[in-house]
Amino acid sequence: xxxxxxxxxxxxxxxxxxxxxxxxxxxxxxxxxxxxxxxxxxxxxxxxxxxxxxxxxxxxxxxxxxxxxxxxxxxxxxxxxxxxxxxxxxxxxxxxxxxxxxxxxxxxxxxxxxxxxxxxxxxxxxxxxxxxxxxxxxxxxxxxxxxxxxxxxxxxxxxxxxxxxxxxxxxxxxxxxxxxxxxxxxxxxxxxxxxxxxxxxxxxxxxxxxxxxxxxxxxxxxxxxxxxxxxxxxxxxxxxxxxxxxxxxxxxxxxxxxxxxxxxxxxxxxxxxxxxxxxxxxxxxxxxxxxxxxxxxxxxxxxxxxxxxxxxxxxxxxxxxxxxxxxxxxxxxxxxxxxxxxxxxxxxxxxxxxxxxxxxxxxxxxxxxxxxxxxxxxxxxxxxxxxxxxxxxxxxxxxx
Amino acid sequence: xxxxxxxxxxxxxxxxxxxxxxxxxxxxxxxxxxxxxxxxxxxxxxxxxxxxxxxxxxxxxxxxxxxxxxxxxxxxxxxxxxxxxxxxxxxxxxxxxxxxxxxxxxxxxxxxxxxxxxxxxxxxxxxxxxxxxxxxxxxxxxxxxxxxxxxxxxxxxxxxxxxxxxxxxxxxxxxxxxxxxxxxxxxxxxxxxxxxxxxxxxxxxxxxxxxxxxxxxxxxxxxxxxxxxxxxxxxxxxxxxxxxxxxxxxxxxxxxxxxxxxxxxxxxxxxxxxxxxxxxxxxxxxxxxxxxxxxxxxxxxxxxxxxxxxxxxxxxxxxxxxxxxxxxxxxxxxxxxxxxxxxxxxxxxxxxxxxxxxxxxxxxxxxxxxxxxxxxxxxxxxxxxxxxxxxxxxxxxxxxxxxxxxxxxxxxxxxxxxxxxxxxxxxxxxxxxxxxxxxxxxxxxxxxxxxxxxxxxxxxxxxxxxxxxxxxxxxxxxxxxxxxxxxxxxxxxxxxxxxxxxxxxxxxxxxxxxxxxxxxxxxxxxxxxxxxxxxxxxxxxxxxxxxxxxxxxxxxxxxxxxxxxxxxxxxxx
Numbered sequence: 007x008x009x010x011x012x013x014x015x016x017x018x019x020x021x022x023x024x025x026x027x028x029x030x031x032x033x034x035x036x037x038x039x040x041x042x043x044x045x046x047x048x049x050x051x052x053x054x055x056x057x058x059x060x061x062x063x064x065x066x067x068x069x070x071x072x073x074x075x076x077x078x079x080x081x082x083x084x085x086x087x088x089x090x091x092x093x094x095x096x097x098x099x100x101x102x103x104x105x106x107x108x109x110x111x112x113x114x115x116x117x118x119x120x121x122x123x124x125x126x127x128x129x130x131x132x133x134x135x136x137x138x139x140x141x142x143x144x145x146x147x148x149x150x151x152x153x154x155x156x157x158x159x160x161x162x163x164x165x166x167x168x169x170x171x172x173x174x175x176x177x178x179x180x181x182x183x184x185x186x187x188x189x190x191x192x193x194x195x196x197x198x199x200x201x202x203x204x205x206x207x208x209x210x211x212x213x214x215x216x217x218x219x220x221x222x223x224x225x226x227x228x229x230x231x232x233x234x235x236x237x238x239x240x241x242x243x244x245x246x247x248x249x250x251x252x253x254x255x256x257x258x259x260x261x262x263x264x265x266x267x268x269x270x271x272x273x274x275x276x277x278x279x280x281x282x283x284x285x286x287x288x289x290x291x292x293x294x295x296x297x298x299x300x301x302x303x304x305x306x307x308x309x310x311x312x313x314x315x316x317x318x319x320x321x322x323x324x325x326x327x328x329x330x331x332x333x334x335x336x337x338x339x340x341x342x343x344x345x346x347x348x349x350x351x352x353x354x355x356x357x358x359x360x361x362x363x364x365x366x367x368x369x370x371x372x373x374x375x376x377x378x379x380x381x382x383x384x385x386x387x388x389x390x391x392x393x394x395x396x397x398x399x400x401x402x403x404x405x406x
Numbered sequence: 407x408x409x410x411x412x413x414x415x416x417x418x419x420x421x422x423x424x425x426x427x428x429x430x431x432x433x434x435x436x437x438x439x440x441x442x443x444x445x446x447x448x449x450x451x452x453x454x455x456x457x458x459x460x461x462x463x464x465x466x467x468x469x470x471x472x473x474x475x476x477x478x479x480x481x482x483x484x485x486x487x488x489x490x491x492x493x494x495x496x497x498x499x500x501x502x503x504x505x506x507x508x509x510x511x512x513x514x515x516x517x518x519x520x521x522x523x524x525x526x527x528x529x530x531x532x533x534x535x536x537x538x539x540x541x542x543x544x545x546x547x548x549x550x551x552x553x554x555x556x557x558x559x560x561x562x563x564x565x566x567x568x569x570x571x572x573x574x575x576x577x578x579x580x581x582x583x584x585x586x587x588x589x590x591x592x593x594x595x596x597x598x599x600x601x602x603x604x605x606x607x608x609x610x611x612x613x614x615x616x617x618x619x620x621x622x623x624x625x626x627x628x629x630x631x632x633x634x635x636x637x638x639x640x641x642x643x644x645x646x647x648x649x650x651x652x653x654x655x656x657x658x659x660x661x662x663x664x665x666x667x668x669x670x671x672x673x674x675x676x677x678x679x680x681x682x683x684x685x686x687x688x689x690x691x692x693x694x695x696x697x698x699x700x701x702x703x704x705x706x707x708x709x710x711x712x713x714x715x716x717x718x719x720x721x722x723x724x725x726x727x728x729x730x731x732x733x734x735x736x737x738x739x740x741x742x743x744x745x746x747x748x749x750x751x752x753x754x755x756x757x758x759x760x761x762x763x764x765x766x767x768x769x770x771x772x773x774x775x776x777x778x779x780x781x782x783x784x785x786x787x788x789x790x791x792x793x794x795x796x797x798x799x800x801x802x803x804x805x806x807x808x809x810x811x812x813x814x815x816x817x818x819x820x821x822x823x824x825x826x827x828x829x830x831x832x833x834x835x836x837x838x839x840x841x842x843x844x845x846x847x848x849x850x851x852x853x854x855x856x857x858x859x860x861x862x863x864x865x866x867x868x869x870x871x872x873x874x875x876x877x878x879x880x881x882x883x884x885x886x887x888x889x890x891x892x893x894x895x896x897x898x899x900x901x902x903x904x905x906x907x908x909x910x911x912x913x914x915x916x917x918x919x920x921x922x923x924x925x926x927x928x929x930x931x932x933x934x935x936x937x938x939x940x941x942x943x944x945x946x947x948x949x950x951x952x953x954x955x956x957x958x959x960x961x962x963x964x965x966x967x968x969x970x971x972x973x974x975x976x977x978x979x
Contacts, residue, residue: 048924051935054944057766078924081935085659088666089831089840089923095451096835103841103923116661120452193554199646201656256559257645266942270535270747271551291744292941394662402469405647 033132036323041072043324048086049108051079052262055286059340059347067331073324078104087113090122090316102318106325110311111149111203114157115390117314124317126155127326133333134158138354144310145352149390150224157312158329161341162350163279164308164384165207165301166376168265172296174274179303181215181242184275188249194274196250198264199257199405201397204277209396211307213239214385223388227395236396240403247404254404269293279309281381282348285372289345298374305383310352339365344372416798422791426855427814429788433830433852434817438677440829444670452663461671468668470647473561477649478676481563482633482683485570490625492571492721493578497586498609499718509722510583514964516576516729517906518956520913522934523949525641527732528569530739530942533558535747537735543748552747559645566643570635574628575725578621584864585620589613604708606715611702615695622691624860627819629687630680634822637915637934650676651824655916658828670828677825684820733953739946763947767929771955774928777843778911778955781850782858786904789858793866794888801871815859818852827920834921841923849917854907862903869896895977898967905963909956929955 047064051057057079064075080086086104093102109117117123128134137159139145145159146152153159169177178184188195198205214220216238222230247254251273258264264276265283269292278284278299287293313329315322331337335358338351355363371377443449447458465471500506531537535552543549558565591613598608634651643649648656650672657669739745740763743756792815799805830849834840873895877887893900918928933948971977 046924051932054762054941079927079932079935080924082659084661085919086924087661088659088663089835091451091663092832092835095449095832096838098835098838101838103925113661116663120663201660252554252556255561255646256556259640259645267535272535272554272747290941294746401647405470406473 032130036130036326037071040321040323040327042074043321044074044076045105045321045324045328046076046078046103047106047108047325047328048078048080048083048104050081050083051077052081052260055290055347056349062340063328063332063337066337067328071324071327071331073327075324075328083107083109083113087116087122090117090318091120093318094120094122099318101320102316104316105319105321106328107314107316108160108311109157109314110309111387112390112393114148114153114312114314115151118151118156122317123156124315124319124322127315127322128153128155128158128329131158131326131330131333133330133335136335136353136357137333138352138357141354142310142352144308144384144386148312149309149387149393151390153312157314158333159310159352160313160329160332161311162308162352163311164281164350164381165211165306166278166281166283166299166381167301168268168276168278168284168293168297168299168374169274170268170271170294170296171298172294173271177275177298177300179300181212181302185242185246185249187275188246191274192249193251193253194272195246196252196254196258196264196267196273197277198260200400202260204261204264204279205257206393206397206400207279207307208277209239209243209400210388210392211302211385212242213392213396214307214388215302215304216242220385223392224386226389227391232395232399236399240399243400243404265292268297280349282342282344282350282372282375284374285344286348288372288374295373299376301376301380301382303382305385307387308384309387335362335365339369342366343369344375345370348372348375416795416802419791419795419798422788422795426788426792429848429851429855430814430817433849434821434826436833437826437828437830438821440832441670441673441826442829444667444828445674447667449667449670452666454664454667461667462675464668465671465675470653471650473644473647474650474653475679477561477563477566477639477644477647478633478651478679479683481566481570481639481643481649482629482680484563484567485574485632486625486629486687488567488571489574489578489628490621492575492725493582494614495714495718496575496579496722496725497582498606498614499715500722501586501591505719505722509579509726512726512729513576513580513583514902514905514960515957516725517580518909518953518960519573519729519733520909520930520933520952520956521573521635522637522641522913522915522930522937523736523953524573524729524732525569525638526933526937526945526949527736528565528572528728529558529642530735530946531728531731532565537731537738540748541750549748558642561644561646563639563644563649566639566649569642570632570638572725572728573638574632576729578624578628581621581624581860582617584861585617586613588620588864588868589616602707604712606712607707607709610709610711615702618691620864622688623816623819626684626687627816627856627860629683630820630822633680633683634676634824636824637930640934641937650679651822654824666828673822673825673828676822680820680822680825736946736950736953739942740950742943742946759941759943759947763944763951767932767948767951770927770929770932771951773926774912774930774955777846777850777926777928778854778908778959780843780847781854781911782904782907784847785851785855785858785907786900788855789862789903790866790893790900792859793863797867797869797871816856819856819860823853823916827916831920840921841925843926845921846918846926849921850911850914853914853917854911857910858903858907861906862899865899866896894971897970898977901963901967902960905956905960908959912952912956 060077064077067073067075086107090102090104137145178187197208200206200209213236217235222235261278265287267273268276284293284297284299288295288297313332315325319325335353338353341347341349342351445461447454447456447460534555534557539552594612595608598612603611636651636655639649639652643652647653654669654672654676657665657672740759741755741757742752743754745752831840834845839845874887874892877891878884881887913930915930915934918926918931929952933952936945936948
């Protein structure tokens with residue numbers, strides 16, 4: 007009953023807001039304007055399978071909408087934010103070098119605060135209406151920062167650990183168990199050094215699991231007593247580090263490096279934000295077939311990654327068309343296929359047509375992919391202000 | 407040809423040093439200013455408009471600062487001293503032997519190998535899971551999982567130091583070779599031996615004092631480069647904290663824009679440190695000269711160092727073996743299907759990564775080629791023009807007034823790239839020229855030109871002026887004589903210098919990143935970006951592509967003049 011009511015309210019809201027959005031007439035005008043535009047899409051380029059997928063999507067929009075997409079592969083999207091800022095400082099309000107970018111979290115907050123995003127636009131995209139904003143709160147709040155239609159949800163992520171079942175029989179199911187595991191297997195555990203994204207996430211996961219009252223993490227760090235809240239975290243890391251890979255004297259620089267170490271057997275546990283990553287790596291021959299994934303019992307951190315149009319882009323329409331295509335059931339289903347990329351969809355299955363749903367049901371899940379039930383509870387990211395505070399504290403403690 | 411006419415040619419040639427200077431000074435000055443202002447807290451875009459020392463205070467109190475400084479100093483000074491010692495000792499002990507000739511032949515491919523590709527190969531070789539351990543495991547070591555060693559990314563930057571030293575040694579060897587061509591080695595050796603000097607003594611007493619002045623600048627360039635390198639340090643350097651240059655690069659790219667002030671302060675501090683290191687080096691050089699000058703004539707014929715002659719051959723063989731190993735391991739990984747530890751070789755092979763990689767790399771390769779070719783050609787014209795101007799001034803008995811210009815040309819080699827690229831980026835954005843072909847070629851030219859100059863200047867200055875005098879006397883046409891006699895006779899060294907310039911352009915990582923605005927993805931930026939990813943097989947394909955392009959150009963540079971002059975016996979050597 008409640009479901010029906012909320013659906014009705016949603017529909018009602020949709021109807022009410024529709025005129026303000028401008029309706030489909032606006033969209034066809036955008037599609038019309040997009041034809042012939044050249045869109046520079048800046049995104050992390052470190053993964054081969056992702057680059058392949060983006061190339062496929064670019065070919066599709068070139069064919070269907072006459073939009074040329076160029077994937078600019080970057081090592082760190084942060085430097086692109088810097089460049090756009092430099093452009094803004096030079097008063098370049100049009101003809102920017104970046105049209106669309108793949109971001110979330112800290113970078114989104116920085117862009118929002120610095121005014122590097124254009125007027126809200128995702129409400130104009132037809133496929134945005136299919137996004138599961140009700141059950142996937144991270145599509146509305148990017149690391150607790152309100153999205154406010156400034157970026158289009160592209161994919162879901164959840165922290166997942168990877169291990170080789172041929173070498174480890176029972177993987178640790180909590181941070182305490184991880185410490186015990188490291189004590190039994192010294193040198194076989196590690197995580198990327200913050201401020202790497204995955205490294206910071208690991209630290210946040212420890213904090214979420216160990217702190218007395220996780221609720222304070224949802225509020226800005228300035229409202230909390232940082233040292234009290236984080237004391238169990240540092241206590242834990244102080245114990246863990248000497249037992250880690252290289253005695254905690256050297257860290258990996260990213261999750262991809264961890265995967266290589268896992269493949270070589272140097273470490274026993276790797277981590278990823280993509281629940282399908284392991285299946286994917288098995289398919290490409292990067293990891294052995296015996297690799298499996300697991301999550302911690304209390305749930306792991308999850309978030310959403312997005313596509314943001316840039317304020318000084320002269321090809322905003324083309325960028326929107328590409329973003330819309332990437333949110334389409336067709337593109338999302340392809341993306342969710344572990345044989346292609348395996349990035350979970352942002353769409354709500356109940357908003358799709360039968361044929362569209364079939365696209366997702368037909369996907370053959372990889373052996374190492376957990377079902378939604380197994381993935382369990384998603385823990386929300388702490389407020390973004392925690393990121394900087396934690397990174398700073400981590401660096402001053404361990405980066406010497 | 408009367409003298410006023412000749413003077414006319416000379417004054418027209420004057421345009422070359424002027425053009426060259428403009429090509430350098432403007433970007434570097436703009437870049438330095440654009441970095442120094444934010445270093446002192448002035449970057450109005452982010453609302454910082456008060457000059458202050460706060461960014462420096464923040465830098466010095468940053469927790470990662472001491473460690474980063476330690477890594478920078480160890481790898482910078484260590485790599486330079488090691489490379490210098492290695493190249494000098496190899497030259498001293500191996501010069502003239504079969505091994506020396508082999509080494510000289512191997513120089514071009516060694517020089518062509520970009521730093522990033524070398525670093526990737528080196529990592530694949532010496533990492534705990536690398537080939538060396540795999541070859542002897544588990545039989546000798548008992549390892550079925552890689553040992554928990556710190557052979558790459560060690561906190562003190564030892565692996566980074568060794569890799570940099572190995573990569574810089576061929577460059578210094580080339581400089582030794584070009585310096586030795588200036589000296590009459592045959593007669594020096596003859597005199598020394600007839601006086602009963604041992605081989606090492608001949609070098610330390612008679613050759614090195616003359617040779618070192620030719621080496622000073624290249625050595626300082628190696629020092630400045632090693633202290634500020636970013637791409638190699640990202641691949642092999644310490645991670646916790648990284649070297650200062652990597653840290654600065656990270657700060658410049660931090661989503662929190664206020665880190666840019668900190669980055670600018672770090673970049674400026676790196677410049678100061680590099681200047682200090684250069685002064686320190688020159689000071690040591692002065693000290694050594696002063697301490698040893700009295701002994702130059704003490705008449706001793708032998709030295710205990712004679713007993714260390716084997717070390718030279720060992721270093722030469724080691725250098726060749728490791729470089730070959732780096733290349734080989736890249737080739738193997740690029741053809742690997744699956745290669746679990748500790749198998750000595752892949753358990754199955756596959757060419758699918760080549761199929762895929764080549765298709766993808768072709769675009770970046772084309773852009774790399776275009777930028778490198780343009781920068782190299784412009785650079786070669788400017789360098790030849792400058793040198794010709796200098797030579798003609800000398801012929802007229804006038805002192806070349808452009809000596810200070812020459813030092814300025816070398817400026818980009820002595821100033822850490824990261825110390826001015828941020829400023830250039832800001833300036834380029836202001837002028838709306840970032841991400842254009844012109845700005846890309848321009849910034850590459852800044853680094854390509856000095857290397858062309860360095861490789862070409864000695865040969866060019868020593869070109870026997872009598873050839874051109876005869877040619878002018880016969881034809882009466884100085885311009886035609888230049889193009890028909892001098893240039894063809896110098897074709898070989900010019901082609902080699904251009905190949906060196908080309909290789910330098912291909913290897914540029916930071917300039918491409920800071921000015922390319924993502925529009926110029928060269929094979930190097932793609933390779934370094936992938937090196938942070940995981941799949942060794944595709945990384946190996948890219949690294950090999952990055953190596954093959956300059957190697958090919960070196961091949962052409964050596965082959966083409968030889969083929970062109972196949973009917974000229976005296977030009978064959």
